[in-house]
Amino acid sequence: MEILKAERLVKIYQDNGVPVSALNNINLTVSKGEYVVIAGPSGSGKTTLLNLLGALDKPTEGRIYFEGEDITTKDKNELSKIRLHKLGFIFQAYNLIPVLTAIENIEFSMMLLGISDKERKEKALALMDELGIKELANKRPNEMSGGQQQRVAVARAIVNNPSVVLADEPTANLDSVTAGHLLDLMEQMNSEKNITFIFSSHDKNVIDRAKRLIILKDGRIDN
Amino acid sequence: MKLLIKLAWRNIWRNKRRSILTLAAIMFASLLAIAMRGIQLGTYDLNIKNVVELFSGYLQIQEKGYNDNPNLNSSFQVSTNIINALKDTKGVSGFSPRIYADGLISYKDESRGASIFAIEPGAESQVTSFMKNVNKGKFFSSDSSNEIVLGSELLDNLNAKVGDNVIILAQGYDGALENNKFKIVGTVKFGAPGMEAATVIMGIKTAQSLLAMENHVNAIAIKIQNIEQLKKVKFSLAGKIKSSSLSVLSWESINPGLEQLLEFSNVRGIVFLGILFVIVAFGILNTVLMSVTERYREFGVVLSIGMPQIKLAYLIYLETFFITLVGIVLGNISGYILNSYIVHHPIMFGGELKKFYETYHFLPQAQSSVQFSIFINVSISIIFISLLSCIYPAYKVYKLEPLKGIRHT
Ligand SMILES: Nc1ncnc2c1ncn2[C@@H]1O[C@H](COP(=O)(O)OP(=O)(O)O)[C@@H](O)[C@H]1O
Numbered sequence: 001m002e003i004l005k006a007e008r009l010v011k012i013y014q015d016n017g018v019p020v021s022a023l024n025n026i027n028l029t030v031s032k033g034e035y036v037v038i039a040g041p042s043g044s045g046k047t048t049l050l051n052l053l054g055a056l057d058k059p060t061e062g063r064i065y066f067e068g069e070d071i072t073t074k075d076k077n078e079l080s081k082i083r084l085h086k087l088g089f090i091f092q093a094y095n096l097i098p099v100l101t102a103i104e105n106i107e108f109s110m111m112l113l114g115i116s117d118k119e120r121k122e123k124a125l126a127l128m129d130e131l132g133i134k135e136l137a138n139k140r141p142n143e144m145s146g147g148q149q150q151r152v153a154v155a156r157a158i159v160n161n162p163s164v165v166l167a168d169e170p171t172a173n174l175d176s177v178t179a180g181h182l183l184d185l186m187e188q189m190n191s192e193k194n195i196t197f198i199f200s201s202h203d204k205n206v207i208d209r210a211k212r213l214i215i216l217k218d219g220r221i222d223n
Numbered sequence: 224m225k226l227l228i229k230l231a232w233r234n235i236w237r238n239k240r241r242s243i244l245t246l247a248a249i250m251f252a253s254l255l256a257i258a259m260r261g262i263q264l265g266t267y268d269l270n271i272k273n274v275v276e277l278f279s280g281y282l283q284i285q286e287k288g289y290n291d292n293p294n295l296n297s298s299f300q301v302s303t304n305i306i307n308a309l310k311d312t313k314g315v316s317g318f319s320p321r322i323y324a325d326g327l328i329s330y331k332d333e334s335r336g337a338s339i340f341a342i343e344p345g346a347e348s349q350v351t352s353f354m355k356n357v358n359k360g361k362f363f364s365s366d367s368s369n370e371i372v373l374g375s376e377l378l379d380n381l382n383a384k385v386g387d388n389v390i391i392l393a394q395g396y397d398g399a400l401e402n403n404k405f406k407i408v409g410t411v412k413f414g415a416p417g418m419e420a421a422t423v424i425m426g427i428k429t430a431q432s433l434l435a436m437e438n439h440v441n442a443i444a445i446k447i448q449n450i451e452q453l454k455k456v457k458f459s460l461a462g463k464i465k466s467s468s469l470s471v472l473s474w475e476s477i478n479p480g481l482e483q484l485l486e487f488s489n490v491r492g493i494v495f496l497g498i499l500f501v502i503v504a505f506g507i508l509n510t511v512l513m514s515v516t517e518r519y520r521e522f523g524v525v526l527s528i529g530m531p532q533i534k535l536a537y538l539i540y541l542e543t544f545f546i547t548l549v550g551i552v553l554g555n556i557s558g559y560i561l562n563s564y565i566v567h568h569p570i571m572f573g574g575e576l577k578k579f580y581e582t583y584h585f586l587p588q589a590q591s592s593v594q595f596s597i598f599i600n601v602s603i604s605i606i607f608i609s610l611l612s613c614i615y616p617a618y619k620v621y622k623l624e625p626l627k628g629i630r631h632t
């Protein structure tokens with residue numbers, strides 16, 4: 001089933017009045033349950049593409065269809081709702097909320113959906129158990145290692161059962177062993193729960209494990 | 224919702240130093256406001272009580288026009304209708320007829336202007352308290368004897384002593400000059416030297432015969448049980464008095480200068496508080512704005528994962544509200560302690576300040592108040608201004624784009 005479709009995407013940034021072309025005529029279709037890695041050197045447009053697919057930004061030209069709906073015409077609030085209900089995000093710098101414990105960070109996404117206290121706790125604990133991070137439940141981000149924080153971030157991203165999880169260089173701050181564990185985890189979630197993953201990387205280890213690889217070069221797909 | 228509250232509360236303590244400074248500023252502002260308002264209203268009440276309970280009474284019945292143009296001829300008889308009206312009105316706890324007249328008092332070679340104040344000692348002691356302020360000698364007990372009491376300064380100015388006889392000359396009701404001999408039996412002192420240099424107090428019957436005004440009086444001073452019922456009692460009494468030439472006046476009209484002076488200092492106090500609150504508002508605006516800009520990146524992240532902007536703005540409000548609330552609670556507690564301390568230990572003025580206050584017939588002391596409305600008004604005002612000063616930072620957060628937040632460094 002087709003879940004994301006990008007048609008002739010163009011993104012031109014204005015950098016102090018100077019137009020910078022970041023993406024040029026991108027066509028892309030992602031189906032439910034795919035595990036896609038976007039690779040390419042720095043500046044090739046990976047972040048820009050993920051931002052567009054993640055409804056965080058709008059293309060200069062072209063259309064993006066999410067579950068068949070054109071999201072390029074939607075307003076701020078509608079996009080926010082789509083992100084909340086349908087998408088999960090993992091960031092390079094983990095970006096957990098520093099004053100909340102691991103379990104509270106995971107609950108946070110569910111709170112935004114209005115899920116009750118009790119249900120939130122149960123679901124968060126069950127997921128943490130599944131991801132093998134149960135013992136981190138009451139730790140704050142600054143009490144956890146980078147790898148541990150990123151696992152919690154994965155849990156936060158998938159707890160609301162999103163259609164797609166987008167991750168911009170999720171392993172860039174991790175050593176290769178920890179990165180490997182994180183990839184195991186994401187692959188496991190992909191195969192067990194059929195969650196679609198799209199993430200970017202310029203790390204060879206990650207690229208080698210990609211089930212589908214999209215290579216970006218100067219804002220174009222280079223396959 | 225509970226998680227959001229938790230988040231707000233913990234966010235406050237992330238930058239402990241800043242939060243404590245903000246909190247301390249709010250606490251100090253509420254303490255200052257409560258202390259100032261307390262002294263303002265406490266001293267206000269004290270002076271009203273002083274003047275009103277000492278002399279004027281809370282209400283007076285007078286002939287219409289007398290208050291604006293006091294003269295002996297604006298007088299009336301204490302009819303049974305008036306007495307019944309006073310007795311039938313709920314909340315009236317005492318009343319006392321009075322005559323005010325001007326005259327000249329002489330002892331040997333010294334003569335001084337005299338403000339004659341004639342009363343019925345038995346009734347007057349039910350209404351006002353100046354009879355307790357006997358300085359030398361005693362107060363006369365019959366309203367028809369030729370015994371008088373002088374302001375203590377007047378006695379000194381006349382070079383007379385208690386027990387001496389004096390002559391009082393006054394223009395009577397019929398226009399003719401009258402005079403009579405009186406015996407000084409005591410002096411009174413109120414802490415208002417200007418007044419003490421002229422006051423001559425005598426019995427009401429004595430005055431009526433000196434001034435040839437038969438059974439007429441100039442005013443009936445009235446004491447009421449509960450100041451808060453002043454308007455009600457006034458209205459109900461006015462309804463019962465049949466005579467169209469009489470009016471019932473409250474203490475503000477009887478003592479217009481006092482009311483104006485108090486009103487002026489009240490307005491001045493409110494203006495000062497207004498300035499204080501504006502300063503506090505800018506302080507809060509500054510800290511909230513700082514704490515918001517610092518967290519743009521974090522906000523970008525939560526916006527990315529789908530937190531509605533409005534909820535984020537709400538979070539900012541919650542944080543400010545918590546700091547304000549804690550500051551206000553501490554400010555109220557310390558304000559209550561300070562105000563009750565002053566209530567029990569009023570500040571007494573000395574030296575020049577004392578003289579200044581006495582010139583305006585004020586007691587040379589500052590009193591405070593712990594009346595509930597002070598705390599409520601100050602707290603509501605500060606909560607209001609703190610929420611007001613949050614509008615701009617909350618608006619900035621409301622307008623924040625997730626990517627702008629993430630990129631912000
Ligand atoms: N906000 C922006 N304003 C201007 N230029 C930008 C902005 N974001 C990215 N770019 C430019 O767009 C191009 C693609 O950037 P990016 O998508 O971040 O690439 P990658 O993530 O692959 O490193 C680069 O040339 C970058 O300088």
Ligand SMILES: [Mg+2]
Binds near residue numbers: 047048
């Ligand atoms: Mg990038």
